[in-house]
Structure formats: structure tokens, C-alpha cells
Amino acid sequence: MKIDKMPTNLKATEMSDWMQNMAAPPLLSYLEVGSWKFEQKNMVKTPTFDKNGVKKGAWSEDEDDKLRAYIQRYGHWNWRLLPKFAGLSRSGKSCRLRWVNYLRPDIKHGNFTKEEEDLIVELHKKLGNRWSEMAAYLPGRSDNEIKNRWHTHLKKRAKKDDADALENEHIEPDQPNNPKQNPVHQNPDLEFQQDVERLILTESPLSSSSTNFSPTAESFWPEPFQSDNDSIISSSDHNLFSTSSDFVYPVIPSQDVIIGDEFLWSSMDSYLEYGDQFMR
DNA sequence: AATGCAGTCAACCGCCACGTA
DNA sequence: CTACGTGGCGGTTGACTGCAT
CATH class of the missing domain: 1.10.10.60 (Homeodomain-like)
Known part of the structure; x- marks a missing residue:
């Protein structure tokens, strides 16, 4: 629904409520007033035009x-x-x-699963900030989404995990993951591939699409x-x-x-x- | 109720790689 | 080889939300 004017005797917060009520489902999915667009849940400022009319x-x-x-x-x-x-x-x-x-x-919308988050952390260890390459391992997720998830959520978690791991290493130096004792750790590429395979092929909801998993963008995620x-x-x-x-x-x-x-x-x-x- | 602040996410910007003429 | 156009990537921004004070 579009209207030209909004009530002029309302404060900003009242106006927001008024808009939300006007646009509340099931009556309207959105309401546009002047340069503002009010949706059922969120309020989004309507875009501007640059000098070229874009x-x-x-x-x-x-x-x-x-x-x-x-x-x-x-x-x-x-x-x-x-x-x-x-x-x-x-x-x-x-x-x-x-x-x-x-x-x-x-494209998948909605929250990341625990498996997806684990995978992103693993992938980041190996690939760094190569978001598009990481996206190839997460069908339905865009590089932008993965990047946002990393910056807003997983970066801190990864930092904490690293700190914990360091601490555990001091306490329990004989753990199987200790690189000195586990031959797999002497080959980082093999280790990485095994980690990714394990993450994807376990209980992950992604597993159905990864039967023939190969850690390359081309084979895993079709163009x-x-x-x-x-x-x-x-x-x-x-x-x-x-x-x-x-x-x-x-x-x-x-x-x-x-x-x-x-x-x-x-x-x-x-x-x-x-x-x-x-x-x- | 008002304000401040951190978190979230969609979108933009600048740069680079690649293909083509 | 060079210039140009296009697509793609990663960093960053800004609008908005939700929570704490």
C-alpha cells in the first residue's frame, strides 16, 4: 500500500507504531509513505538516486x-x-x-547450523578470507553471508577456541591431536581435507548433496x-x-x-x- | 521513556583478473 | 603488447534491532 502523507501530529516513536500497525499482517505486507517504506517487521529507508539516475x-x-x-x-x-x-x-x-x-x-535463508559454522571455522583456518572459495563448500550460502557470519559471530568463537586449544595443549600434551604425535597432522592439506569431509559427511543436513564430495568448488557445487x-x-x-x-x-x-x-x-x-x- | 552502544546484515565501493579486439 | 569491458572478490559502510542503563 502507498500513501502520500502520514499523520502530522505524531512523535517519531508513535509514528513508527502507527506504521507498524498499518502494515501489520494480514492486512498489508508493506506501507510506503514518502521516502520511507515500512514492512511487516522492519523499516527500510527507501533508496536514493545518484546523479546518473541509478x-x-x-x-x-x-x-x-x-x-x-x-x-x-x-x-x-x-x-x-x-x-x-x-x-x-x-x-x-x-x-x-x-x-x-x-x-x-x-540460496538458503535463515540461521546457520552448528555444522555449517564448524565448517566455516575450519575453512577459515585453511583458506583465510577467501570467502567465495568457502562458499563453494556451503551450498546455498553466499560468500557475503559467510563473510558476515564470520565477522559478526565466528571470529570471536575461533579466537576463543584457539585460546582454549592452547591452554589444553599445556595441560594435556599427549592428546591424539597433538601434531607431534599424530602423523596426519604432519600433512596439513590431508588434515584439512579430512576435517572438511568429516564435518560434511556426518549428521550435517548438507550430507545428502555431498555423496561424491570432493573439496573443489567445481565438483561440489555445480555452476x-x-x-x-x-x-x-x-x-x-x-x-x-x-x-x-x-x-x-x-x-x-x-x-x-x-x-x-x-x-x-x-x-x-x-x-x-x-x-x-x-x-x- | 529516552539514550547509548554493540551486534547484525544488506548493499556499496574499489580493485583485480580475465577475455577479447 | 595494450586498452578496454566485464564479472567477481573482499573490505567497508550504514541502517536497523535489541538490549542495557
Whole structure:
């Protein structure tokens, strides 16, 4: 729901309550007043526009829908041009980020499990701040999410674990994990691989997808956008451009499809020739 | 009730690697 | 070899929440 004005006789806190009540489910999912958007739970400041008219800041539901619908139908053949075709006033980078970190169908939302957290700690010991590599071991989690989790939660835990381990080493120097006594520890790579395998293959809910586990991004987590490309060939429309209520898109003849230069050039040419007259 | 502060997370920015002309 | 465009990565920021005072 959108309205132009809010009550003028309310204090800030009262206004917030008023908004929350107005937007409370099941009546409304959100409420926009001027430059503010109030959702069922959170209040998100509406994005600003830079001098080039590019929108920045939090994404609206409407923008999410447009981006999701466009990519699911046509894939992301060029991030820079995608926002134009999808009818979004965003930079390509912003679209990519939003898709990769939030809208991708295989993305997992919600809390990290204990197993996932253990894995992140282990991976960080081995890989350092290579978040994207770490993400390859955690299907459904984006590098950004892992990075945030590390900085906000796991960094402290890892520090504490290290301190505890150091202390235990002094107290019980004959533990099996003592590198001097356990031959596995003489090979850090082997040790790391075994640790990761153990973490993933135990009671972890991830275990079903890791039957053929191999600690490489390529084999463990299929190219995340593979399915996008598969899904692009869908239109039988013969018009060069088609419009839906929300976005404009080139209609790609099936032989032009998707992967490779042919798609790019035909759609690019179409866009350059006809695109502007369809843009809003 | 108001204020301060730490924690959380989505999003941005700058840089780099890679592919192509 | 160089220049340029693009995608991807990691660091950082800023808005918001929740808790303590």
C-alpha cells in the first residue's frame, strides 16, 4: 500500500507504531509513505538516486520481482545491460549482487547450523578470507553471508577456541591431536581435507548433496547459474520485442539462444536498434 | 521513556583478473 | 603488447534491532 502523507501530529516513536500497525499482517505486507517504506517487521529507508539516475540502497519487493522474473526467463547474459531490459534503474553490479546473495533460487535463508559454522571455522583456518572459495563448500550460502557470519559471530568463537586449544595443549600434551604425535597432522592439506569431509559427511543436513564430495568448488557445487541458462529458451513469440506489465525484453529466436556470441550480438543489435523506443 | 552502544546484515565501493579486439 | 569491458572478490559502510542503563 502507498500513501502520500502520514499523520502530522505524531512523535517519531508513535509514528513508527502507527506504521507498524498499518502494515501489520494480514492486512498489508508493506506501507510506503514518502521516502520511507515500512514492512511487516522492519523499516527500510527507501533508496536514493545518484546523479546518473541509478538507484541505490535497499531493494523493493517490486524490484526483486522484476529481477527474478527476468533472470528466470532470460538468464543473465550481460549484467551491465540487464537492468535496462528488466526495467530496473539499478547498476548491473547491484543487480548481480542482489541475485547472487538473495534472489537466487538455491540460496538458503535463515540461521546457520552448528555444522555449517564448524565448517566455516575450519575453512577459515585453511583458506583465510577467501570467502567465495568457502562458499563453494556451503551450498546455498553466499560468500557475503559467510563473510558476515564470520565477522559478526565466528571470529570471536575461533579466537576463543584457539585460546582454549592452547591452554589444553599445556595441560594435556599427549592428546591424539597433538601434531607431534599424530602423523596426519604432519600433512596439513590431508588434515584439512579430512576435517572438511568429516564435518560434511556426518549428521550435517548438507550430507545428502555431498555423496561424491570432493573439496573443489567445481565438483561440489555445480555452476550456480547453469539452470538459468537452461531456462532461457522459452519464448515462441516472433516479435522482436515483447512487453509484460513490468519489464521490456528482447524476444530471442530459439536458434539465437543464450550461450555464446550469437545470442549476445543478436540481442545487442536488437536492443540498439529498437530498444530505446520500448524503454520507459 | 529516552539514550547509548554493540551486534547484525544488506548493499556499496574499489580493485583485480580475465577475455577479447 | 595494450586498452578496454566485464564479472567477481573482499573490505567497508550504514541502517536497523535489541538490549542495557
